[in-house]
Amino acid sequence: MPQISIIIPVYNIERYISVCITGILNQTYRDFELILVDDGSTDSSGKICDEFSKKDNRIRVIHKKNGGASDARNCGIDIATGEWIMFFDSDDCFEDNIVQILYDTAQKENADMAVCSIDLFNDNNFDNRYIPEHFAVTPGTLSGEDILSAGRVPTIYVTPCCKIFKKSLFENLRYTVGRICEDELIIHHILHGCKKIVVISDILYHYRQIPNSVSHTVSPKKLDALYAFYDRFFFYKENKIENSTSVLNAYFWNLDYYYFRVEKNTESEQRLRECLKNTRTLIPYYLKAKDISLKERLLKLIFCVSPAAYRLITKK
Amino acid sequence: MPKISVIVPVYNVENYLHDCLNSILAQTFTDFELILINDGSTDSSGAICDEYALKDSRIHVFHQKNQGQAAARNYGVNQAQTDWIHFVDSDDIIHPKMLEVLFSSVTNHNVKMSLACVSESVSAESTLEIFSSVVDSSLQIIDVSEKTLVEFFPDSRYHSVCAKLISKDIILKFPFQVGRIHEDSPVICKWFVEAGKIAYSPNVLYVYIANNNSTTRTSFSMKKLDLLWAWDQQIEFYKSINYKKMQRMLEFQFFSSASKFYKILIDEDRKIAKKLKRYTFKNYFFVLFYSQIPLNDRLYFLEFFYPRTLRLYWGIRTRISKFKHTSAQ
Numbered sequence: 355m356p357q358i359s360i361i362i363p364v365y366n367i368e369r370y371i372s373v374c375i376t377g378i379l380n381q382t383y384r385d386f387e388l389i390l391v392d393d394g395s396t397d398s399s400g401k402i403c404d405e406f407s408k409k410d411n412r413i414r415v416i417h418k419k420n421g422g423a424s425d426a427r428n429c430g431i432d433i434a435t436g437e438w439i440m441f442f443d444s445d446d447c448f449e450d451n452i453v454q455i456l457y458d459t460a461q462k463e464n465a466d467m468a469v470c471s472i473d474l475f476n477d478n479n480f481d482n483r484y485i486p487e488h489f490a491v492t493p494g495t496l497s498g499e500d501i502l503s504a505g506r507v508p509t510i511y512v513t514p515c516c517k518i519f520k521k522s523l524f525e526n527l528r529y530t531v532g533r534i535c536e537d538e539l540i541i542h543h544i545l546h547g548c549k550k551i552v553v554i555s556d557i558l559y560h561y562r563q564i565p566n567s568v569s570h571t572v573s574p575k576k577l578d579a580l581y582a583f584y585d586r587f588f589f590y591k592e593n594k595i596e597n598s599t600s601v602l603n604a605y606f607w608n609l610d611y612y613y614f615r616v617e618k619n620t621e622s623e624q625r626l627r628e629c630l631k632n633t634r635t636l637i638p639y640y641l642k643a644k645d646i647s648l649k650e651r652l653l654k655l656i657f658c659v660s661p662a663a664y665r666l667i668t669k670k
Numbered sequence: 671m672p673k674i675s676v677i678v679p680v681y682n683v684e685n686y687l688h689d690c691l692n693s694i695l696a697q698t699f700t701d702f703e704l705i706l707i708n709d710g711s712t713d714s715s716g717a718i719c720d721e722y723a724l725k726d727s728r729i730h731v732f733h734q735k736n737q738g739q740a741a742a743r744n745y746g747v748n749q750a751q752t753d754w755i756h757f758v759d760s761d762d763i764i765h766p767k768m769l770e771v772l773f774s775s776v777t778n779h780n781v782k783m784s785l786a787c788v789s790e791s792v793s794a795e796s797t798l799e800i801f802s803s804v805v806d807s808s809l810q811i812i813d814v815s816e817k818t819l820v821e822f823f824p825d826s827r828y829h830s831v832c833a834k835l836i837s838k839d840i841i842l843k844f845p846f847q848v849g850r851i852h853e854d855s856p857v858i859c860k861w862f863v864e865a866g867k868i869a870y871s872p873n874v875l876y877v878y879i880a881n882n883n884s885t886t887r888t889s890f891s892m893k894k895l896d897l898l899w900a901w902d903q904q905i906e907f908y909k910s911i912n913y914k915k916m917q918r919m920l921e922f923q924f925f926s927s928a929s930k931f932y933k934i935l936i937d938e939d940r941k942i943a944k945k946l947k948r949y950t951f952k953n954y955f956f957v958l959f960y961s962q963i964p965l966n967d968r969l970y971f972l973e974f975f976y977p978r979t980l981r982l983y984w985g986i987r988t989r990i991s992k993f994k995h996t997s998a999q
Contacts, residue, residue, distance in 0.1 A: 355890075355930060384970050385930075400800075404789065404874070411824040416880070417789055418796040429792055433880045 356412065358386040358438040358457060359521070361430030363423045364403060365393040370445040370562075375406050375413075378442065383454035386440075388413045389430045394420030424529035424536040427514065431524050439521050441514035445562045447480070448516075452558040456518040459552050463495060466548040469510060469517040470558040477564055485557070493555040498548035503596035506604055511545065512537045516559035523547045534575045538582035542589050572615040574622035577629050580608050584632045587639070599643045602636065606654055609633060614665055634658045672728065674702040674769055674835070675750035678758045679742035684713045686761035686879060689794035691722050694758060699769035702756075704729045705746045710736030715760070740846035740853040743831075747845070753838050757831045758876075763797045764833075765875040767805050772835035775869035779811050782837040783861060784869035788826035788876045797877045810870045814862050816913045823919065826878070829855045833876035840864050847903075851896045856903035863911060890934050897927050918960050925950060925957045926967070929974035947975055 360378060364371060378388050390407075392400040392415060400417055407413040416429060427441060438460070440453065452470065460468035471491055473483040488509045501507060510516070514537060527543050529536045545551075583605035590598035613629065616622050637658045641651050657664035676694055680687065694704055706729065708716040716733055723729040732749065734742070747755055756772065758764055768786065775784040789800050812818055822828040831854050844860040846853045862868065901924040908917035928950040935943035958968050 355934075382966060384964075384967050404787075407825060408787075408827075409824055413824075414790055417791050417800040417877075418793075419798075432792070 356385050356387045356436045358383070358440060358453065358518070359389055359430070359434035359436035360386050360440045360442060360453070361389045361391065361427055361434065362442045362444050363391050363393055363426030363430070364395060364399050364444050365420070365423070365426070366395050366397045366399060367444045368395075368397045368399045368402060371399050371402050372406075374442065374444045374446070375403070377448060377450070378453075379406075379410055379412075380450050381453045382451045383457055386412060386453065387434070387436060389434060390415045391426040391429050392417045393422070393426040394418060421531060424533075425531045428528045428531070431521075431528065434521060437521055439519045439524065440517070443515055443561075445564075446515065447475075447560040447562065449558045452516075453518075455554070455556065455558060459554055460518050460520075463550065463552045465495070465550040465552045466498075466520045466523060467517055467544075467551045469551065469553045471555050472510065472513070472516045472559045472561055473557050474561045474563045477562060480560070483560060491553055491555070493553050495550060495552050497550060498545035499595065501551070502542060502545055502590070505597055505600035507538075507541060507545070510553075512541050513561075515561070519544070533578040533581065535579040535582050538579060539585055542586045546589070546593060546595070572612060572617065574616050574619075574625045576612050577616065577622075577625045580605060580612065580629055581632065583608065584636065587636060598639075599645060602640050602643060603646070605633075605636060606640065606650075609654075609657070610668075613661065630658075630661065672701050672703040672752050674699070674754045674756055674773060675746075675752045675838075676702050676704045676756045676758060676769075677707070677743060677746035677750065678704065678760050679707050679709055679739050679746065680711060680715050680719060680760045681709045681736070681739070681742075682711045682713045682715055683760045683881075684711075684715050684718060686794075686881065687715055687718050689763055689879075690758065690760050691718075693763045693766070693794075695722075695726060696766045697764075697769045698767050699773055700728075702728060702769060703751060705749055706731045707742040707746050708733045709739070709742040710734060738849060738851075740850060741848045744845050744848065747838065747841050750838060755836050755838050755841055756834070759832055759878070761879050761881045762832065763791075763794055763877045763879060765801050765805070765873075765877075768833070768875045769835075771805060771871055771873070771875060772869075775809055775871065776835055776837075779809075779867075779869050781811065781865065781867045781869050782840060783834065783865035784871070785827055785834040786871040786873055786875035788830065788833050788878055789874040790878045790880060792880055794879065797879075800874055800877055802873075805871075805873050805875070808872055810872070812868050812870055814866055814868060816915055818868075819859060819862060819913070819916055820919070823916075826876075827870075828858065831858060832878075836861055837865070850899060851893055852900035853896075856900050856907070859904055859907060859916075890938070895931060898924060898931070901927060915962065918957070918962055921954055922957045922960060922963045922967070925954045926971040928954070929971040933974045951975070 362374065390403040390413065392403055403415040407415045416433070418429060431439065438457065442448065456468045456470055472489055473485045475483045491508060491510045501511060523544050527540060530539050533539060583601055587598055587601040587605065590601055616626065637655060640654055643651070653664065653668065656667065706719045708719050708731065719731045723731045732745065734745065743757065756769065771786060772784045791797055791800060819828065826833065840861050843864065844857045846857055901920050905917055905920045905924065908920060928946055932943050932947055935946060957963070958972060
């Protein structure tokens with residue numbers, strides 16, 4: 355019965371996995387189980403994990419059919435025996451005391467969650483690290499409710515990494531499989547269960563950014579981001595959380611950005627239809643949001659009637 | 671006459687039993703008897719056992735009142751009609767070549783025990799990912815020494831009776847302790863030393879299926895303290911054969927398990943917690959000076975017994991390491 359369960363989804367990451375696992379084994383805090391979920395890797399990642407598990411009794415390796423990062427994390431949560439959970443991504447870097455500091459912080463403040471700061475580095479350029487604006491965080495103690503009602507949930511809370519969670523937060527919660535932006539989808543549920551969250555300014559986690567290729571068309575899966583905000587809006591309503599308008603704003607901003615950029619094919623047809631349906635469900639609430647301009651609200655009403663018409667009007 | 675006795679204690683595993691039994695019946699080596707001991711299951715596990723026995727004459731089923739896994743295994747060994755024993759847990763899966771690999775290794779190399787490796791998965795379907803279709807013949811013949819046990823200690827090779835083929839006389843000499851959980855490792859170490867020379871296949875031929883109902887997954891009960899008994903048994907054994915390194919390692923395990931139990935017990939039953947603390951410190955205090963154990967580990971477990979003092983130490987340590995980090999950045 356270790357105190358902490360560290361869960362790492364592993365998929366075809368043979369280049370970085372050894373360094374990652376070694377980084378965990380070298381942590382100053384010792385009492386954890388390291389659950390490596392091999393999500394059906396086709397390279398040597400699985401074998402590397404097995405080799406490590408032969409040398410340290412804290413390592414558990416689960417091999418499973420490929421199901422995606424969400425499925426892998428859920429698998430880890432299902433079998434975790436620790437009282438606390440931490441997630442790491444197998445290609446990132448982190449300090450050797452991240453577990454210690456987050457655990458001590460959470461214990462000392464009797465919190466449900468502790469969060470540290472994070473910076474980004476480009477592949478192989480570790481010395482040029484930077485903190486992008488959307489990862490900025492104010493240190494302090496607050497409740498999940500505070501974060502939710504403040505407006506848009508800062509990105510730092512959304513990523514599963516660089517934080518420690520009480521395992522009980524996940525009692526009835528799992529990441530949604532088959533959607534991307536699953537972090538956005540789960541975070542309001544998690545935050546709602548947190549009475550106390552501690553945020554510290556120490557940069558203990560380094561996120562590896564792999565340059566993305568630029569494209570004009572976008573995968574239909576990006577519409578899952580919209581779904582996350584849709585779900586979140588009704589979650590706010592159900593649980594009487596303030597400032598649900600901010601969620602609507604996030605929804606419609608993302609709608610504007612992604613809806614027309616999605617490549618039209620058979621796969622996206624269904625998702626676009628679902629998206630339109632969800633938007634129509636939301637529009638009555640949007641129309642009532644007095645703090646959004648009338649013009650804006652009417653435009654979105656037009657969208658609900660006909661996205662094509664909306665496009666015609668707004669296209670520059 | 672069969673050559674191997676496969677022994678499977680069965681207790682309330684109706685959701686897992688079919689996959690387990692099918693993997694055994696799919697063995698390329700067919701000359702075995704399969705002994706199923708239904709240890710008083712309250713679900714349909716017993717019926718499933720009988721159903722399989724009707725279809726395959728190699729299967730023998732015994733139904734008994736619930737007495738625990740140790741008793742069921744001992745009973746199975748006593749009923750076995752062959753010289754070789756292979757244990758399978760009723761919710762796990764074995765590779766089709768398990769018996770073939772293990773049996774050929776003991777007969778070709780004249781050893782009394784052979785073993786393969788174990789991996790973990792979440793469902794029987796997923797095991798296809800783990801079992802490679804070709805099992806490479808990278809067998810090692812090892813003269814058991816302290817070094818062997820140290821090497822095997824981190825995982826199932828030391829702690830589980832599964833994925834092994836053992837000569838029946840060794841098991842009869844060192845049977846399982848009835849009424850205890852964590853009953854595997856106290857006898858396995860004795861089997862290793864008794865066998866003297868073993869065959870080891872680094873292939874994964876056994877998959878443990880994570881089952882939320884098994885004894886290791888459920889929440890705390892006094893029975894869990896049997897872990898301390900298990901460590902104690904091993905310590906006594908290593909003392910008797912003068913394996914000092916193993917002895918020290920196990921003494922530290924005792925200390926660390928005791929400290930974790932203390933933390934739980936202090937809320938559940940203060941009296942027992944205090945008794946445990948007194949006992950641990952009286953008999954195991956010296957582990958704190960064992961240099962073979964990393965300092966962090968030694969101090970960490972001391973923290974359970976003296977949380978306030980060690981909190982102070984960690985607070986200072988964290989401040990120092992934070993200072994080191996900021997000045998480095």
